[in-house]
Amino acid sequence: MKIRILSVFLMITASAAVAQSGYDINITLRPFSSGWLYLGHHFGNKQYIIDSARLNSNCEAHFSGRVRLQGGVYLVVFPKKNGWFEILVDRQQHFSVMADTSDLLGKMQFTNSFDNQQFKAYQRYIQDKGKTITQLQNQLKEAKSKSDSAVINAQLANYNKEIQTYRTNFMKANPNSLLTAIFKVLQEPRVPPAEQQPGGRYDSVFAFQYYKQHYWDGVSFTDERLVRTPVLEPKLQRYFDHVVPQHPDSLIREANRILDAASSNKETFKYYLSTLTDKYVNPTYMGQDAVFVNLFEKYYAQGKADYFMSEKYHKFIFDRAYSLMANLIGEKAANIELTDTAGRSVPLYSVTGNYIVICFWDPTCSHCQVEVPKLDSIFQNKWKEEGVRLYGVMVDGGKDNWLKFIREHNLKDWIHVYQTQAARDSEYAAGKPSYKQLFDVYQTPMLYLLDANKNIIAKKLNYEQLDDFLQVKMKNGKSTK
Numbered sequence: 001m002k003i004r005i006l007s008v009f010l011m012i013t014a015s016a017a018v019a020q021s022g023y024d025i026n027i028t029l030r031p032f033s034s035g036w037l038y039l040g041h042h043f044g045n046k047q048y049i050i051d052s053a054r055l056n057s058n059c060e061a062h063f064s065g066r067v068r069l070q071g072g073v074y075l076v077v078f079p080k081k082n083g084w085f086e087i088l089v090d091r092q093q094h095f096s097v098m099a100d101t102s103d104l105l106g107k108m109q110f111t112n113s114f115d116n117q118q119f120k121a122y123q124r125y126i127q128d129k130g131k132t133i134t135q136l137q138n139q140l141k142e143a144k145s146k147s148d149s150a151v152i153n154a155q156l157a158n159y160n161k162e163i164q165t166y167r168t169n170f171m172k173a174n175p176n177s178l179l180t181a182i183f184k185v186l187q188e189p190r191v192p193p194a195e196q197q198p199g200g201r202y203d204s205v206f207a208f209q210y211y212k213q214h215y216w217d218g219v220s221f222t223d224e225r226l227v228r229t230p231v232l233e234p235k236l237q238r239y240f241d242h243v244v245p246q247h248p249d250s251l252i253r254e255a256n257r258i259l260d261a262a263s264s265n266k267e268t269f270k271y272y273l274s275t276l277t278d279k280y281v282n283p284t285y286m287g288q289d290a291v292f293v294n295l296f297e298k299y300y301a302q303g304k305a306d307y308f309m310s311e312k313y314h315k316f317i318f319d320r321a322y323s324l325m326a327n328l329i330g331e332k333a334a335n336i337e338l339t340d341t342a343g344r345s346v347p348l349y350s351v352t353g354n355y356i357v358i359c360f361w362d363p364t365c366s367h368c369q370v371e372v373p374k375l376d377s378i379f380q381n382k383w384k385e386e387g388v389r390l391y392g393v394m395v396d397g398g399k400d401n402w403l404k405f406i407r408e409h410n411l412k413d414w415i416h417v418y419q420t421q422a423a424r425d426s427e428y429a430a431g432k433p434s435y436k437q438l439f440d441v442y443q444t445p446m447l448y449l450l451d452a453n454k455n456i457i458a459k460k461l462n463y464e465q466l467d468d469f470l471q472v473k474m475k476n477g478k479s480t481k
Contacts, residue, residue, distance in 0.1 A: 023093035025063040027053070027076055030100040035079035037061040041072050041089075044275055045233040049077065068093055070267070071178060072228025088115045090178050090225065118170075119179065125166060133159050178225050184218035185231045212243050221258055224267035236275060248290040248329075251280075255291060256298065263304075270308045273299055281320055286460060287329040296321035323440040326433070333358075333454050334438040338393060338417035341403060346417050349454060354387030355470060358448040360441045363405035364397035368445045373409050375445070375463045382467070384413060386474060393435070394418035395444055 027037055032055050039051040050069075053061035071090040076097070078084060085104050087097060095113035105123055110116040136156050143149040167187070171180040189211045194202040216239075219226070226232045244254050255276050262268040273295065280291040299305055300317050309317070326334055335349040348358070359375060361368045379390050392414045394402040399418065406416060419435065427434060435441070439448065447466050449458035451473075458469045 021068070022066045023064060023069045023089070024095075025087075025089075025093070026096040027061045027063070028059050028096070028098040029055075029061070029076070029078075030059045030102075032079055032101075033057050033059050037063075037079065038075075038077035038081065039063045040075040040077055040084075041070075041228045042075070042230045043228055044271060045230070047075060055079070070228060071225035073178075073230065074228075087113075088119050088178055090115060115177070115179075118174075118177075122166075122170070122179065126163070129159055129163055178229075181220070181223055181226055182229055182231050185226060185229075185235050187218070189214035189217065215239055215243055221261040221272070222265040222268050224265055224271075227267055227271040232271075233275070236272075237279075240276075240279065246285060246288070248287050251288060251291045252294045255295065259295075259299065266307065270305070273305055274308075277317070281317075286458060289324045290328050293321060293324050293328060296325075322433070323437050326438045327440055327448075327456055327459065329456055329459065331456055333448065333450050333456050334435070335454075336393075336435040336438065337423075338419050338435070339423070341406070341416050346415055348391060351389050351391055351415060352452070353389035354452055355383075355473075356389045356391055356450040356452075356454070357383070357466065358439070358450065359390065359392045359445055360395050360439065360447075361392060361445040362395050362397040363401040365444045369405075371445050371463065372405075372411070375447075376409065376411050376414075378463055378467055380413070383470070386470075388470070389415065391415045391417065395436070395441060 025039070029037065034055055034057075036052045036054055038049045039053070040047050040049040051063050051065065053063050055061045069089050072088075074087050074089045075084040076087060078101070083101070085099060085108070092113050092115050095116070096111040097113075097116070098107075098109045098111075100107040105120065105127060108120055110120065133156060136152050136159070140149060140152045140156070143152060164187075167183045170177075171183055174180050191207045191210050194200070197203045197206050219235075240251060240254070244250050259269065259272055259276070262272050277292060277295055280288055280295070283289055283291070296317065300309075300321070306314075333348065335347055337345055337347040340346045348356075357379075359372070361372055363369070375390075379388065383390070390413070392411070394416070402416075402418065405411075406414075424434070439446070447459070447461055447463065448456060449461075449466055449470060451457050457473065458466060461469065
């Protein structure tokens with residue numbers, strides 16, 4: 001038996017319905033005549049099971065509850081959890097579904113659910129169009145001339161236009177439906193043609209700004225139904241990855257704008273804040289941890305997220321924020337006082353140079369054992385002549401292993417330091433943050449680049465990336481003695 005899972009982004013909402021308490025959804029799903037069906041819903045890019053119902057010998061299961069379900073796209077999950085089909089839940093929450101896995105869409109019938117009847121009609125429409133579009137796309141791959149490609153592309157454009165017209169007409173006829181809200185998430189801004197742009201010709205800056213300004217047209221940041229669909233998350237991620245300039249200030253401005261717009265609805269605010277937190281608590285690109293620090297200072301520290309944070313999550317967010325606040329790009333590095341191989345105190349701020357590289361490393365770490373000698377090679381052959389100082393901090397691994405590694409690999413002209421146990425105990429007793437917290441050292445090796453004034457200008461890059469960054473800085477004459 002071949003089981004098809006219906007497309008996750010083709011949905012519809014409720015129209016006017018008589019208010020009823022709780023929810024009552026009867027499912028008949030052939031051929032399953034034993035076991036359990038499960039009811040779940042989307043939340044961002046995840047799915048959650050919220051209810052279960054036993055199947056009887058007539059392939060029937062009954063989901064019910066005293067509290068109404070929150071609106072969104074729900075999943076009826078098969079007994080072995082190896083597939084599902086989707087239904088829409090909004091104002092209509094008392095209805096029946098009959099389906100057969102041999103032809104889910106073709107044999108699916110709904111009773112007392114105008115929403116899902118419309119949903120099925122749209123799915124059938126998209127299924128028919130999709131077959132033709134797929135055929136044309138395959139033909140396009142095999143096209144042997146530009147003229148053939150042009151003809152096929154024109155046909156594809158017509159089909160896409162027909163689908164958009166279908167959606168537009170539906171939205172006009174059903175302005176308050178969930179499917180309308182979803183269509184608005186799915187629609188792309190239409191940049192004016194070149195002749196309607198400034199000067200009567202294509203302007204890439206104008207086109208980008210127009211696209212960005214209209215990206216969220218029609219999307220309500222307080223419509224919590226969208227949180228329980230699979231369409232909002234990709235749009236949000238694409239906006240922050242590809243539409244917003246990747247500078248922290250731009251990302252912060254857009255994050256704040258969306259969160260402030262969503263703040264009147266607890267569910268949507270929770271979704272946007274937790275999603276953006278996950279994205280920037282350990283960001284892909286250097287410096288974007290400033291976005292997380294902003295989220296912490298503006299929302300978490302102000303108690304605006306207390307209603308949904310567990311004790312464990314609260315501790316994680318606050319600990320992570322305090323670790324990052326001390327080492328943001330552009331801020332002065334903390335002055336740490338550590339001990340060198342001869343037992344002398346060598347504060348970071350006593351080191352002078354055009355640039356200072358801090359390397360946090362562990363002689364017993366396999367990655368360090370490979371990378372540290374490479375770092376030393378570029379330091380000896382290039383950086384020293386450029387006025388770079390190397391402040392190497394032994395994080396773990398033991399003093400004996402540390403000294404042995406230094407000798408065996410001839411790591412000369414480094415400023416080799418570590419923290420004694422006495423210094424660590426004294427620091428802990430005084431309630432002071434450790435250097436690991438001040439520099440967010442959670443793995444080794446970890447590299448920081450400071451300018452002559454001890455400002456952090458790069459961090460958490462590998463030695464090759466750091467060298468590239470350093471050469472650009474020196475070429476542009478950004479360091480000051």
